[in-house]
Amino acid sequence: MRRDIFQAIADPTRRAIIALIALQAMTPNAIANNFDTTRQAVSKHLRILTECELVKQEQKGREIYYSLEIDKMKEIDKWLEQFRKIWETRFDQLDNLLATIKKQKK
Template sequence: MRNRKIAHIFATNWLHKIIKVRRDIFQAIADPTRRAIISLIALQAMTPNAIAENFKISRQAVSKHLKVLSECEMLSQNQQGREIYYGLEINKMKEIDDWLKEFRDIWETRFNQLDDLLLTLKK
């Protein structure tokens, strides 16, 4: 049984190295810390250390969040000397807006129908 578990762990790690798993935009915004990082770098490009100063988590934890955001293609990297500045890829945010637009349209239609009903009842 133990050998099977070890073989499974080995095979899983091996597959993850071979197959690059593409993350999507919704994985980037699923975590509150990543959403906060997005909000920070939306205002200006920042270094990882500057980003980490805004959180009560380790620099390594911030790096892991930056890695996920990079894998989701949410960040641009600009090297200036020895520093890397992370900026926000605004075009990726459009994917979220496009997805939400469908729901926004549904709710606007429902609210318009409710307005019509209320006007009818009022008369």
């Protein structure tokens, strides 16, 4: 099963998990307590997140703490860049247009 980060963030529960463990590492049970779902379901989500390296785990005794690989999130940012270029250009164009109108008014 090939995983990629865009598929990983497609699920709303997974996005919530990501936001949750971004701030502090948590165990599957602790994560599940934050949602209306079971540990097993969370476990499956964590597996998917781990597969695409969005999440790392750290064993402490019998507990496993999951935390976000924040750097991986930059991949989304990187993909978005091509569009950011476009919307910034359009903004500039609008800016120029407004400036031109202003100038004409004088």
